[in-house]
Amino acid sequence: MDNFKRVEEINKSLKIDAVLISNGNNMRYVSGFAGETGYLYISDNHHAVITDFRYTYQAEAEAEGYEIITIGSGGYEEAINDLLKKDKVKRLGFESEDMLFSKYEHLRDALAGYELVPIKDEITRLRRIKTPRELEYIKEAEAIGDKVFTEILSFIKPGMTELEIAARIEYLLKVNGGEGSSFPAIVASGVNSSMPHAVPGHKKIEVGDFITMDFGCVYNGYCSDMTRTIVVGKATEKQKEIYNIVLEAQMAALDAIKPGLKGKDIDKVARDIIYKAGYEGCFGHGLGHSVGLFIHESPRLSPAEEDILEVGMTETVEPGIYIRDFGGVRIEDLVVVTEDGHENYTHSDKSLIQL
């Protein structure tokens, strides 16, 4: 990977002599190394993965062209100090949006004499526009989600618990080719569906329940994300009304997606429809977010998002209506922004399914 060149540009523009990348997804994005622990150090003279013995062989296999440094008894401090000395570094950048304060304090003390410069999310921002290969992985991850949705419909029966359904979803994501879940699957039934991020529990599925299922998998490191809400048995008029408003808001927002618009412009399209239908106060989260190596990436689709959509960015579109003591509906697709608008990676049925 030659993403290190883009990092060197950042170093130059921030007037830092080297950067210590601690965010695991950024480390993977730049170097290919997908291990759990370590740092990526990039200066003009050194491109080094610093890790411990558990990951040495993996780093050698994955981080092609990088120097692999296995820490010894002197720990990370010694390894980093060695590089800083060799490079005659004065200013060392670190990812202030990622590093724990306690770790920062430790490094600050161990690297006395060097100036530690917070660089916020400069490296993370490199990941916003996806390459064709990344999009292929995200598309495949979402296709796995689509398969799982079809399969879970024939599994759900009244009397089983939310936990049983969530466990089955996570099992099916792996059986169908995912490396695991991109986040713990949400299965929220009945009144629980009024909580956007309800945690599946021991509640049993009853006839008449809404069930909101929000899940995704990881494929070659890349995440997917989708939500469907169904009704067990025959839907009431109120359930149909809410469902149709959310669906209308979602379709209108999808239609509006195109390069050049701000994240907040797309959010407004969905929000206006929901508020005008009388449900102001029942849609309290943003419309969507980007997805990549991490499940929640920038830019977002939200009332506060000023960033502009560009070709190759992914976004979820996930409006919802949540009514206390009643239940809720969310419908979520995952798309990529294209020259003409968007391509939707999610193909599961969006008409109201009554099981």
Ligand code: GLY
């Ligand atoms: N539960 C993750 C999401 O849809 O954003």
Ligand code: MN
């Ligand atoms: Mn989701």
Ligand code: MN
């Ligand atoms: Mn989402």
